Amino acid sequence: MKREKITFTEIKNYLKKKGFTISKRKNINYLKDSNFGALPRTLLSSMIIISAFFIMPIIVEFKEQTILSSKEFKNNSKDTFKKALKNEALPKLPSVDEGLIEKYVYEDVLKFEDLPTDYVRLSAATIKQLFKDTNYNLEDVRKKKLVKPVSLSLLPQEMKMIENTKQRKELFIQIILPLIIKENNNIRLERKKLFNILNKSNNTATEKKWLQKKFKQYGVSNKDLSTLKVRLDEVPISMAIAQAAKETGWGTSRFAQEGNALFGQWTWFGEGIRPSGAEKNTTHKVMKFKVLQASIKAYHRNLNTHSSYRDFRRARAELRDKKKMLDGIILCKYLDKYAETGKVYVKILEQIIRQNKLTDFDDAKLLPSSIELESLT
DSSP states (O other): OOOOOOOHHHHHHHHHHTTOOOOOOSOOOTTTOTTSOHHHHHHHHHHHHHHHHHHHHHHHHHHHHHTHHHHHSOOTHHHHHHHHHTTOOOOOOSSOSOOOOOTTTTHHHHGGGGSOSOOOOOOHHHHHHHHHHTTOOHHHHHHHOEEOOOOOSSOOGGGGGOOOHHHHHHHHHHHHHHHHHHHHHHHHHHHHHHHHHHTSSSOOHHHHHHHHHHHHHTTOGGGOHHHHHHHSOOOOHHHHHHHHHHHHTTTTSHHHHHHOOSSOOEESSSSEEOOTTOOTTOOOEEEOOSSHHHHHHHHHHHHHHOGGGHHHHHHHHHHHHTTOOOOHHHHGGGOTTSSTTTHHHHHHHHHHHHHTTGGGGTTOEEOOSSHHHHTTO
């Protein structure tokens, strides 16, 4: 990539911002003057050398900042974006979605831990009445594809005591459906912003800062834009519901009740819930969260970054390229590494999706609670 030359004036202006002043002097011949003492010459030479070592890193930093946009964010992907708009065939994904920097992946998820802890756990009866008062029922959602933005932080403790299986399943879906769509909406807004940035020839400092943040959150090594586009995407609603149902027994598991863990994600660090049947030599725990929304965000981030689900992300990207809707039945086939049972786990997910007609929710939308979300409905 061709880099522009940096002029003396640009360096001078940059040093001026750093608090340095450069000025020209005429007839600087006193170093050659025999009357000029050896000690002053030595001191002056030392000062020049020290100043050079001090200033050079600043010049290098200035140079890197000058070429930053052309080096990192030069929109070669603009042509790809235009091809996508024209529905032209896109190149296969060769070596994209490679590498992962895990350090910052769950940083924003952990921010939920700083939230207040005085959440009220509503009873199942209260939640049912709330849904009834707001006219929120799954039958209407299946027909109208609109979901009330009811956001609950905790599951009711009585989930196990709801003997009617159909009622228990419906209540569980009603609770987590708005939360899953909410996280997908957040990702959709960010994806829309990403493509707007990629479709511009030059990006502002704010846009570059936002990109840096997304690179960190999605663990993208080498700041590869192709990888970010593949990872920053939604998860099929039907697949997310099916996995939550499988991992929690429709909201009845100890992990779901004690730790708001909807997807059974493991951790070897920090707080977690140790499985009761785990062997003594195992050290893993199930991640616990303060609220259900945090568990859903962690689940999305896990599928969007971990190397085990690279095939899932590739298949999803191919559906995007073909302008097809994200299908839970199709994409859950690539989750055989999510559980030790492998292909059996996938078949169970497919069975849950089909038996409960969860694909009805794949195109459901959350009723807008803000102007920003209205563009997504």
